[in-house]
Amino acid sequence: MAMTEKQLEEILAKYPSKVQKNRKKHILVRDSAAETPQIIEANTRTIPGIITNRGCAYAGCKGVVIGPLKDMVHITHGPVGCAYYTWGTRRNKAKSENPEKNFINYCFTTDMQESDIVFGGEKKLAKVIDDVMAIFSPNAISISATCPVGLIGDDLGAVAKRAEEKYGIQVLSFNCEGYKGVSQSAGHHIANNGLMEHVIGKGDAEEAPAKYAINLLGEYNIGGDGWEVERILKEVGYHIVTIMTGDGTYEDLKNAHVAELNLVQCHRSINYIAEMLEIKYGTPWLKVNFVGVQATCDTLRDIAQYFGDEALIQKTEEVIAKELARIEAKIDQYKKICEGKTAFCFVGGSRGHHFQGLFKELGMETVLAGYEFAHRDDYEGRQVIPDIKLDADTKNIPDLHVEKDPERFRLKLSPERYEELKKKIPLSQYCGMNVEMKDGSVIVDDLNHFETEEFIKILKPDILASGIKDKYVIQKMGLPSKQLHSYDYSGPYAGFNGALNFAEDICMSFTSPTWNFITPPWKNEPLLVGTVTEEEGVA
Numbered sequence: 001m002a003m004t005e006k007q008l009e010e011i012l013a014k015y016p017s018k019v020q021k022n023r024k025k026h027i028l029v030r031d032s033a034a035e036t037p038q039i040i041e042a043n044t045r046t047i048p049g050i051i052t053n054r055g056c057a058y059a060g061c062k063g064v065v066i067g068p069l070k071d072m073v074h075i076t077h078g079p080v081g082c083a084y085y086t087w088g089t090r091r092n093k094a095k096s097e098n099p100e101k102n103f104i105n106y107c108f109t110t111d112m113q114e115s116d117i118v119f120g121g122e123k124k125l126a127k128v129i130d131d132v133m134a135i136f137s138p139n140a141i142s143i144s145a146t147c148p149v150g151l152i153g154d155d156l157g158a159v160a161k162r163a164e165e166k167y168g169i170q171v172l173s174f175n176c177e178g179y180k181g182v183s184q185s186a187g188h189h190i191a192n193n194g195l196m197e198h199v200i201g202k203g204d205a206e207e208a209p210a211k212y213a214i215n216l217l218g219e220y221n222i223g224g225d226g227w228e229v230e231r232i233l234k235e236v237g238y239h240i241v242t243i244m245t246g247d248g249t250y251e252d253l254k255n256a257h258v259a260e261l262n263l264v265q266c267h268r269s270i271n272y273i274a275e276m277l278e279i280k281y282g283t284p285w286l287k288v289n290f291v292g293v294q295a296t297c298d299t300l301r302d303i304a305q306y307f308g309d310e311a312l313i314q315k316t317e318e319v320i321a322k323e324l325a326r327i328e329a330k331i332d333q334y335k336k337i338c339e340g341k342t343a344f345c346f347v348g349g350s351r352g353h354h355f356q357g358l359f360k361e362l363g364m365e366t367v368l369a370g371y372e373f374a375h376r377d378d379y380e381g382r383q384v385i386p387d388i389k390l391d392a393d394t395k396n397i398p399d400l401h402v403e404k405d406p407e408r409f410r411l412k413l414s415p416e417r418y419e420e421l422k423k424k425i426p427l428s429q430y431c432g433m434n435v436e437m438k439d440g441s442v443i444v445d446d447l448n449h450f451e452t453e454e455f456i457k458i459l460k461p462d463i464l465a466s467g468i469k470d471k472y473v474i475q476k477m478g479l480p481s482k483q484l485h486s487y488d489y490s491g492p493y494a495g496f497n498g499a500l501n502f503a504e505d506i507c508m509s510f511t512s513p514t515w516n517f518i519t520p521p522w523k524n525e526p527l528l529v530g531t532v533t534e535e536e537g538v539a
């Protein structure tokens with residue numbers, strides 16, 4: 001079911017006028033025939049009081065990019081709640097040959113109390129580092145700041161420096177206070193800058209250790225996604241230098257500069273590093289997508305084309321044929337249940353787009369999609385970056401300036417070959433979500449809870465792919481909800497096996513008898529009716 005402009009106006013009309021004006025810029029009804037390309041406002045502040053699904057800069061730095069590095073201890077300098085809620089909830093799995101160097105299941109925090117806020121928390125932080133060294137002795141430590149740390153002005157950098165001198169390991173500090181940006185996106189940027197400045201390139205390796213050496217960027221091994229992608233890539237014959245950062249290690253990350261190519265899965269969280277690696281070491285990056293069978297096949301072919309080796313291209317086709325033969329018939333069975341159904345796909349900063357292909361393969365249409373914290377380029381395509389207006393919030397996080405490394409820069413492709421390839425594969429490029437969505441579908445930036453309910457009532461989707469914050473509201477409305485952040489308790493959903501798991505899980509949701517026992521609130525009369533009146537100075 002498509003949405004009309006009139007229906008959209010009706011939803012917006014329920015807002016006070018200022019809110020209405022603001023939200024209107026964040027919502028589009030897709031129209032490919034529009035005279036000028038449709039623009040969406042993104043990466044700007046959420047209106048206070050609106051129930052958003054967004055997270056904070058600390059979540060983006062520690063929770064998303066830094067946290068998955070398993071051989072480091074990650075200390076949350078702040079109140080225990082910030083640490084607790086980033087403890088294991090993202091399901092970025094990790095295993096290690098040396099279990100003594102895998103700290104992923106731990107939660108480290110300074111547990112700041114009122115006295116620390118009044119008198120400063122630096123001493124307590126130094127003490128936690130001493131304890132960490134005495135008990136765990138990790139290869140490196142990270143310290144992430146939470147809001148109060150920035151407010152009281154603790155000098156994390158100074159504490160980190162003293163600890164480095166004392167213990168001879170790297171102690172990275174991140175000023176990723178929650179308020180540093182409008183969402184977790186700011187935290188991604190802070191983390192990217194820190195890793196690029198202090199870790200990547202610090203290893204001794206000068207040459208790639210094997211043929212077809214690649215890095216996998218923006219893959220966080222949620223529910224084991226990274227393991228499935230690794231399985232496929234290894235089968236084709238690639239050597240993975242490092243994964244950023246799911247099941248990744250600090251030790252491998254130091255040698256990321258030797259790879260021949262960087263694959264970028266989630267560009268939103270890591271495109272900064274991809275760009276900087278190209279400038280500093282001459283390593284091109286390729287946009288990949290391992291979500292969905294077709295996307296995985298296309299991606300494997302793109303990578304093989306980059307290297308251009310006949311044997312590799314041949315092997316890629318063999319792997320694809322073998323995998324398809326194994327899973328296609330099974331997926332077709334699930335497709336029978338899914339065919340003709342519709343979905344909302346509202347997730348973070350890249351999955352809102354990536355998972356649409358997987359729904360499509362199952363015969364389902366995504367009628368509404370969006371991101372929590374993506375930027376305009378994630379909607380409209382990377383080519384709009386020069387047109388993006390930077391506001392004060394964006395300027396808060398400076399771009400890290402990098403230059404060609406005089407010793408280690410290697411041109412991996414001749415400029416002619418680069419240009420030629422660019423026409424065939426997404427080198428340094430990605431298209432946005434909007435391009436692939438059907439006319440009449442709705443695209444929403446920073447969807448909030450009020451709008452979620454309103455859109456559900458109008459579009460009546462069969463399933464919502466979203467997150468924990470709205471999952472139970474949706475289910476109480478009598479609709480299946482699939483968390484596409486944590487995958488609930490399932491996964492992997494990437495690669496060939498992941499597509500199969502996803503199809504199975506979605507079908508389980510559809511065929512569960514649970515829904516027969518739920519009466520959506522609007523079917524229970526009488527409904528509570530209220531009006532919002534605007535007052536001066538409100539909204």
Ligand code: CFM
Binds near residue numbers: 064220349486
């Ligand atoms: Fe990238 Fe992610 Fe995502 Fe993201 Fe996230 Fe995540 Fe996400 Mo949740 S890094 S932008 S900050 S793909 S935690 S693994 S699922 S919102 S769409």
